[in-house]
Amino acid sequence: MKYKSTRGGASGLSFSEAVVKGLAPDGGLFVPEKPIVIDSLDLSAMSSMNYEQLAINIISRYADDFTPEEVKDCVKKAYSFGSFPEIVAPVTNINDKLSVLELYHGPTSAFKDMALQILPNFMTYAMKKTGEENEVIILTATSGDTGKAALEGFKDIPGIRVMVFYPEDGVSEMQKYQMITQQGNNVRVVAVKGNFDDAQSGVKKIFSDEEFASVIAKDGKELSSANSINWGRLLPQIVYYFHAYFTMARNGQIRLGAKINFVVPTGNFGNILACYYAKKAGLPINRIICASNDNNILSDFMATGTYNKNRSFMTTISPAMDILISSNLERLLFDASGEDAVMIASLMDELKRDGVYTVDNRTMNNINETFWASYATEAETLRTITDTYNKYNYLVDPHTAVGLNVYEKYRQTTGDDTTTVAVSTASPFKFNSSVAEAIFGKEALEGLDEFEVLEYLSEKTGIEIPMPLRNLNKKEILHKKVCEASDMKKEVLEYICSK
Numbered sequence: 001m002k003y004k005s006t007r008g009g010a011s012g013l014s015f016s017e018a019v020v021k022g023l024a025p026d027g028g029l030f031v032p033e034k035p036i037v038i039d040s041l042d043l044s045a046m047s048s049m050n051y052e053q054l055a056i057n058i059i060s061r062y063a064d065d066f067t068p069e070e071v072k073d074c075v076k077k078a079y080s081f082g083s084f085p086e087i088v089a090p091v092t093n094i095n096d097k098l099s100v101l102e103l104y105h106g107p108t109s110a111f112k113d114m115a116l117q118i119l120p121n122f123m124t125y126a127m128k129k130t131g132e133e134n135e136v137i138i139l140t141a142t143s144g145d146t147g148k149a150a151l152e153g154f155k156d157i158p159g160i161r162v163m164v165f166y167p168e169d170g171v172s173e174m175q176k177y178q179m180i181t182q183q184g185n186n187v188r189v190v191a192v193k194g195n196f197d198d199a200q201s202g203v204k205k206i207f208s209d210e211e212f213a214s215v216i217a218k219d220g221k222e223l224s225s226a227n228s229i230n231w232g233r234l235l236p237q238i239v240y241y242f243h244a245y246f247t248m249a250r251n252g253q254i255r256l257g258a259k260i261n262f263v264v265p266t267g268n269f270g271n272i273l274a275c276y277y278a279k280k281a282g283l284p285i286n287r288i289i290c291a292s293n294d295n296n297i298l299s300d301f302m303a304t305g306t307y308n309k310n311r312s313f314m315t316t317i318s319p320a321m322d323i324l325i326s327s328n329l330e331r332l333l334f335d336a337s338g339e340d341a342v343m344i345a346s347l348m349d350e351l352k353r354d355g356v357y358t359v360d361n362r363t364m365n366n367i368n369e370t371f372w373a374s375y376a377t378e379a380e381t382l383r384t385i386t387d388t389y390n391k392y393n394y395l396v397d398p399h400t401a402v403g404l405n406v407y408e409k410y411r412q413t414t415g416d417d418t419t420t421v422a423v424s425t426a427s428p429f430k431f432n433s434s435v436a437e438a439i440f441g442k443e444a445l446e447g448l449d450e451f452e453v454l455e456y457l458s459e460k461t462g463i464e465i466p467m468p469l470r471n472l473n474k475k476e477i478l479h480k481k482v483c484e485a486s487d488m489k490k491e492v493l494e495y496i497c498s499k
């Protein structure tokens with residue numbers, strides 16, 4: 001499998017090259033040059049595989065410059081050596097039409113682990129294969145979960161350093177503590193004054209700064225990305241859509257070959273795009289439901305064909321989705337437009353210049369054939385957490401609640417009662433304050449600090465606090481830096497030049 005840029009400026013790259021580079025030199029994103037095809041025979045052969053076998057099967061198709069042993073080694077290190085429970089991604093049945101795919105049982109309690117536990121293994125092999133001699137600096141902007149998952153995944157990996165910028169006031173207290181207590185000899189965490197888009201724009205600017213690249217190259221350094229713009233992050237996410245489907249089939253909830261819906265709480269459009277690639281490869285999917293919070297730029301886009309980021313940025317209780325530039329939408333536009341790289345390059349220029357672009361009808365029709373989009377307000381999100389707990393005795397975090405709320409809207413609007421899997425992206429304990437407040441009321445939490453709320457939530461629900469979130473407040477704070485968005489480049493240089 002070869003990879004090319006969505007903006008037409010690069011093609012013929014191997015999987016390894018796409019992973020090491022992260023972003024194409026023309027600013028585009030790498031996509032496979034051909035779709036993979038999984039037919040009904042493959043489907044039935046794959047339906048009995050466990051997570052590890054399935055991951056090896058699917059990843060091998062896209063990473064064919066890796067030997068089977070190398071793919072196996074990456075997969076085993078990621079999913080089989082204690083980072084995840086035996087069932088890597090459990091599917092919990094909510095009612096006869098709805099199940100939840102829990103992707104948060106990894107080392108940082110959010111779905112980012114599904115990809116960021118394996119990306120460093122890809123990267124290590126890929127660097128060897130491409131003859132990379134530079135030290136690779138993984139530079140990441142995070143809305144909360146990517147940062148911690150990247151730090152955990154890349155810590156102490158030889159030849160790689162990882163630097164994370166997070167918006168100072170844009171992440172939950174738990175997320176912040178997870179990052180500022182991060183150990184490892186190759187990690188640096190810095191808070192940025194501003195929101196996630198400020199941090200992400202700062203990082204993108206550094207990535208596209210050719211002069212900067214040549215300066216650090218002289219010092220034997222090179223930048224790469226752990227954000228979902230890196231194909232090496234999207235690929236492992238395709239696996240769990242297949243796994244969820246086969247789990248449902250094995251449980252007798254669907255017949256093998258029947259179509260199901262997925263509802264995905266969406267920010268940077270990475271997770272949901274992996275679902276789209278699964279459908280494209282042959283997984284029987286009816287509708288992909290795109291769920292946003294009050295930052296409803298994606299649902300507006302799907303309804304109107306105009307993507308307009310000239311609007312106020314909302315800080316919500318689902319901060320990982322507080323995003324106005326969904327980077328991976330570029331990959332969908334590329335595919336839905338019949339791979340019109342010239343058009344994509346000009347749309348992305350318009351976005352940069354004016355903050356807005358409009359897509360032609362044919363492309364929008366293609367998108368709307370597969371996707372359905374809506375959003376949940378803050379009040380609706382809280383109510384969904386409460387209702388889901390009271391009705392099903394099932395605890396969900398605010399991101400997952402956004403998905404469940406939008407699913408309800410989908411059902412009511414369309415009348416479609418196809419079996420649906422809602423993707424759950426974070427442990428409810430990672431967003432404990434919002435969850436506890438929704439269920440037990442503000443008064444019950446009065447006077448409790450974040451860590452006491454954690455205990456309270458656990459006692460009241462009888463669910464154990466996940467390991468990664470225990471005792472965070474007793475750990476030493478190792479990262480205290482705060483910088484202006486305009487000083488991010490300086491911070492990177494300073495870290496790169498340090499020993």
Ligand SMILES: *Cc1c(COP(=O)(O)O)cnc(C)c1O
Nearest residue numbers: 145267268269270271320425426
């Ligand atoms: C990152 C994240 C999302 C959004 O995922 P995208 O791939 O950016 O769309 C949703 N929920 C949680 C908890 C996340 O960490």
